Amino acid sequence: MSIAASRKEAAMWLLERLVPDTGVNNVAVAFEVAGRIDRGLFTAALRAVLARHEVLRTVFRSDDATLTREVLAADQLDVPVVDIPAGDDGMDADLTAFAAEPFEIDGRPLLRAGIRAGADADVCCVVVHHLNFDAMSTTILLRELLAGYEALAAGGRPDDAPMAALAERTPNERSVAYWRKNLDGLRAAEAGLWCALPPVGAPSLRARTVHHELSAPARAVVRRFQRELRASEAVVLLAAYSVLLAQHGAGSDVVIGTPVNVRDQRSMNAIGYHANLVPLRVRVDPDADFRAVVKQTRSTFLEAISHADVPLEHVSPAVLGDAPSSWRSSFFRHLFNYVPGTVDASATLTGMPLRHVMVENGYSRFDLEFFIMPGEDATTVRAAFCVDAFDAADVGLLLQRYDALLVRLGDDLERPVAQLSRRGADDLALPASAPETATTASVLDAVHATAAASPDLVAVRDGADDVSYGRLWSAALATRDLVAASDGSTVAVLAPRGAELAAAWLGVWLAGRRCVLLDPTQPIPDLAARLADSGAAPVLAAEGLPVPGAVRIPA
The missing domain is CATH 3.30.559.30 (Nonribosomal peptide synthetase, condensation domain)
Known part of the structure; x- marks a missing residue:
């Protein structure tokens, strides 16, 4: 019998629809043994756990508007243990790929299991959809799987007595x-x-x-x-x-x-x-x-x-x-x-x-x-x-x-x-002064070469003002001279993205100093804390940004 999913389950389903064909809601539990796993014993132990917990036999179906769930009988469920091909990088990317493979919300089981055979060790991995699983479930599942395997290996029978399902409580x-x-x-x-990245419209x-x-x-x-x-x-x-x-x-x-x-x-x-x-x-x-x-x-x-x-x-x-x-x-x-x-x-x-x-x-x-x-x-x-x-x-x-x-x-x-x-x-x-790496030198050389060869070429489109390479390089040299005359090894630059920021950055580079970039859109307490942490002197600020003690970025 199918019944309507809860609000919590429906919310998870809606998230999955936002990023279809992903394993965003998958939860994996895995263990490695220094030896060979008996596939038959592992399969039998897994079946005992499925018989014991009806939630692992719960399947979901969806259409454009609703999500329903239904519990399958133990004899209706078949979860084969598959081979997980071993990767070449040694970083468990193969296990990640196995865990990330999406489940279909179409009445099929929301659980799969696999074994990755290694040269000296085997890894067993079980992946369950979050609709039927949480972090604590990983511990319970692992414990029961291992106990069932041990019992079968000793010639006994695993515990497959059905456990009463825990129903979601009515909110207080x-x-x-x-x-x-x-x-x-x-x-x-x-x-x-x-330090977060700018927001994206279509998240991955x-x-x-x-x-x-x-x-x-x-x-x-x-x-x-x-x-x-x-x-x-x-x-x-x-x-x-x-x-x-x-x-x-x-x-x-x-x-x-x-x-x-x-x-x-x-x-x-x-x-x-x-x-x-x-x-x-x-x-x-x-x-x-x-x-x-x-x-x-x-x-x-x-x-x-x-x-x-x-x-x-x-x-x-x-x-x-x-x-x-x-x-x-x-x-x-x-x-x-x-x-x-x-x-x-x-x-x-x-x-x-x-x-x-x-x-x-x-x-x-x-x-x-x-x-x-x-x-x-x-x-x-x-x-x-x-x-x-x-x-x-x-x-x-x-x-x-x-x-x-x-x-x-x-x-x-x-x-x-x-x-x-x-x-x-x-x-x-961080070094007191910025070492001149090959990358730094190549950037400075490229800007200088362009300024010398094509000084009127537009370097920065700053609002309605097109700033040429000649003008940008001139401002960078003025910044270099200003910074070189100071005693500090670290320079802070407070400016929005544009020509002033570019000129200040190049000038600090030319002076061989370390540059700390400050975002003027950040709250004042955050800016003050970052500035205090950096130990920067001087502070270069763009026009229109009144910062006590700051020096105007040369135009």
């Missing part, structure tokens, strides 16, 4: 009222970071990841704060993430999404889509210290958990009214996900060493997500980011600055957060 009206009040007046469009939702292992000093600070501030590791790291975002343009009204498991104590082993994304709204007072930010973050987090029974899809229409829809979340662009280890490092399967394999699907509907993966010996931050929103280099810099922020907080817990430096390891390692 008190929780609905809480979110309507808490989210009133909030617009994620105003929370973009200054393609994503990449960058990993960073927290330094020993940063981990020590987090452990100390857990004791001193009486906060969990997750809360301390979440509070630091909110400060990092505020430092980079998110403003003082920072909203971070985080998934919350809504299973009750009797249903902790239920596979399915039993998590709600909740927005954590932390108002970062620039004059407050980190202790106050942690206190507010902890309170906000606990309140959100107590009202997490309501999916945001039940709240959005009432809060947003007639606001235009977008592929972006209406409430947040940045996520935080605290993910404890999935498999013990000492785990084995029939005596073979086993390790968990992280498999990406290659897509994200959020700008940036920090996955915190703590371990006994290391804590890794996996930053997943949408390539429509960020460059990998900027995300890598954000991770370094996150680490440096934690260390800095340990040295100066009482300092107001607005006064904290945002510098990271690479910021501090």
